[in-house]
Amino acid sequence: MACFSANSSGRRADHVGFTLIELLVCIGIIAILAGMLLPALSSAKTRAQTASCLNNHRQLTLACLMYADDARDTMPYNLGEGEIRLTQAEQRYLNWNSSVMSWELDSDNTNVALVTTGGIGPYTGRSAAIYRCPADRVVSDLQANAGWTARVRTISMNAMVGDAGEFSNTGANRNNPNYKQFFRLSQIPRPATIFVFSEEHPDSVNDGYFLNKHRSRQWLDLPASFHNRAANLTFADGHVELRRWKSASTCPPARPDAANLPFEIPPQDLVDYNWLMARTSIFQRDP
Numbered sequence: 001m002a003c004f005s006a007n008s009s010g011r012r013a014d015h016v017g018f019t020l021i022e023l024l025v026c027i028g029i030i031a032i033l034a035g036m037l038l039p040a041l042s043s044a045k046t047r048a049q050t051a052s053c054l055n056n057h058r059q060l061t062l063a064c065l066m067y068a069d070d071a072r073d074t075m076p077y078n079l080g081e082g083e084i085r086l087t088q089a090e091q092r093y094l095n096w097n098s099s100v101m102s103w104e105l106d107s108d109n110t111n112v113a114l115v116t117t118g119g120i121g122p123y124t125g126r127s128a129a130i131y132r133c134p135a136d137r138v139v140s141d142l143q144a145n146a147g148w149t150a151r152v153r154t155i156s157m158n159a160m161v162g163d164a165g166e167f168s169n170t171g172a173n174r175n176n177p178n179y180k181q182f183f184r185l186s187q188i189p190r191p192a193t194i195f196v197f198s199e200e201h202p203d204s205v206n207d208g209y210f211l212n213k214h215r216s217r218q219w220l221d222l223p224a225s226f227h228n229r230a231a232n233l234t235f236a237d238g239h240v241e242l243r244r245w246k247s248a249s250t251c252p253p254a255r256p257d258a259a260n261l262p263f264e265i266p267p268q269d270l271v272d273y274n275w276l277m278a279r280t281s282i283f284q285r286d287p
Helices: 020-070 081-089 141-145 267-277
Strands: 155-158 195-199 230-235 240-244
Touching (some): 020 155, 020 195, 020 230
Antiparallel strands (some): 155 195, 230 240
C-alpha cells in the first residue's frame, strides 16, 4: 500500500509552494547575481561605445585625407562660428562641417543633413552618425523638454589644421601666431604627432573649431572624457588614439555649463594641457 501524509480532514497534503525563508533566499541570490552582472554589462557597453566612436574617427579622418587628395593637398576649411553662420546665410557650405552646437532650440543641433553638407561631407557617404560619439547623449533641460535626446555632433577639428578663414588670412593663426597653421597636409612634418579630430566636451563643442592657445595654461575648448576619463583623437597619418586624461580638472561632468570655460589650469594639472598642445602644432618663430 502506498503511503501518503494527510491532514486532519483526511485529505492529501501536497507541499507545492515556497516558504517565506526560501523565497527570501532566492531573492537574495538574484540580487547578488544582478550586482555581479550589472557592472560587467556596463563595462561591456562602455567598451562598445569606445570602439564605435573610434571607428567614427577613422571614417572622418579617411574622409579628410580623401578631401585633401582631391584638393591638391589642401586641408578642409576649419572656420569659427561667425564665418560658418555667414557662409550658411550665403548658401556656401565651405566648412568641414556646417553645424554650430548650442544649448538652445537651434535647428543646427538636430539637423542631420546640415552636419554633412559641404566640407568633408561628400566623402563620408553623408553619414551624420559618425560625427557623434554614441556615449554623448547630453542635452539641456530646454532641449530635453522639447523631446530631444542628443545633438548631432561631438567631434571637432584642431584649430591649427586647415584654412581658418579670418583667423588665418595672414598665413598664420592670430590665436597662435608663433605656431604653424597647417593649410596643406604636406606641411605637417610628422603626421603621426599632430591631431586632426578630437572629441570635445559638450559644453564647448559649439563651432567645431577646437582652439587652445599655446603657453596660456588655460582651457578655452575642452576635450571630452566620455570613455572612462578618456577621449578618442585622430592624427594626420590616419591613426586613432584613446587618450586617458590624468587630471581631474580635465574631466568635468558631461552636462550643460559644467565646464565653466574658460578656466585657468592649476599648475599641478598641466599634464593633459601640455600633452595636447604638443600635438596641436609646431613652434615656427619668436614674437
